[in-house]
Amino acid sequence: MATPNGHLNISIGEDKHVVDDQEAQKIDYSQRSQWLRAALLGANDGLVSVASLMMGVGAMNQDVKAMFLIGFAGLVAGACSMAIGEFVSVYSQLDIEVAQMKREKRTREMDSEGRDETKKEKLPNPLQAALASALAFSMGAIVPLLAAAFIRNYKERLALVSAAVSLALLMFGVLGAVMGGTSPAISCVRVLFGGWMAMGITFGLTKLIGLSGLEM
Template sequence: MHREKHSIEKIGWLRAAVLGANDGIVSTASLLLGVASANATHQTILLTGIAGLVAGAMSMAAGEYVSVSSQADTEKAALAEEQAELHADYPGEHRELTSIYVHRGLDLALAKQVAEKLMSHDALGAHARDELGISEITTARPLQAAWTSAMSFAVGAILPLLVAFMVSSDWAITAIALSTLISLAILGGIAAKTGGAPVLPGIIRITFWSTLAMGVSSGVGMLFGSLVN
């Protein structure tokens, strides 16, 4: 059997990976820039970055797991309800599926035939896909999302942290900001290309909002650094 591969099939892990890596780079870079702008020592900057990496990765994993688990629970409840409806009123569910196909453009006779064939093969699967919008592609996978988010966050966070480790405090702000924008532009392009979306809008979107986040963090660091000192 021939099965075409489409970019939409990657949406589950791609979303978690891009979100995690982007958050890792932006969060850690913004944190480092905020501390560096407050005239912190090089040791303090590095310690802050490491703490941000660990805390961010754990937070991403926990948040993604809880969020996607809630989605999975909702899907299970909807499928259980649909299964009960199939047991209670099979003909009514057949009419409901027929109506869906009619609204999609089939004539009534063909819609009835399609609904009958699909329900005889897998009644719950047919209603899950065509009535509830639940398919193999969109099914929630909490552990996969949590693991992908945590690992991608850590990988993203390492980039600005390595830059901060290699340069002195005098050059930290400039080096971290430039390297972060370059890595984010590359990430945005890869994510857009992998998902089959236009590359340039993806790059512009991710760099614009990331620049804003880093700018605000630096401003806050400078403000409170001057107040404390």
């Protein structure tokens, strides 16, 4: 419909449609930061730490059984450590939030609206966080274990573990970048370099200790 000055008015329906499209395109990546960081940190930690353990043992012991057992022990120990650490951390956060809610309740009279808001407030779940952290760690740690489990040749086993870990690191880098709205290239280079450095340092130092005369 035209106005007296010759301009057209946009209908309410069309205006609402435009607003809805704009809102649909807006993604608040900051809301994903906590759970995304925890999941990727757990998986990346499991992948790199277990692979580094296996590479360290592989530097001095060519037996596939020894390499696999140390990797499995690292998986179990790491998953338990991650779960306990996350449980304690989130439980502390829960205690702080509950205490704050109690203080607020004592300082003001709760009306019906206030009670509804309190009931709807989502509190952290320590057990859920612990299980998620342990699962994420295990998913990362299983990659080098599977890569080494069926390869008898020593050099081929080390090469396959390195390749599998590198591929997994690239996947984690891309996943983190896509879900976080950042550059995939930068994310991949960062995680790949960090993983290689961890495995290289562990392998090199263990090899150095072995060459210094320490009997295994």
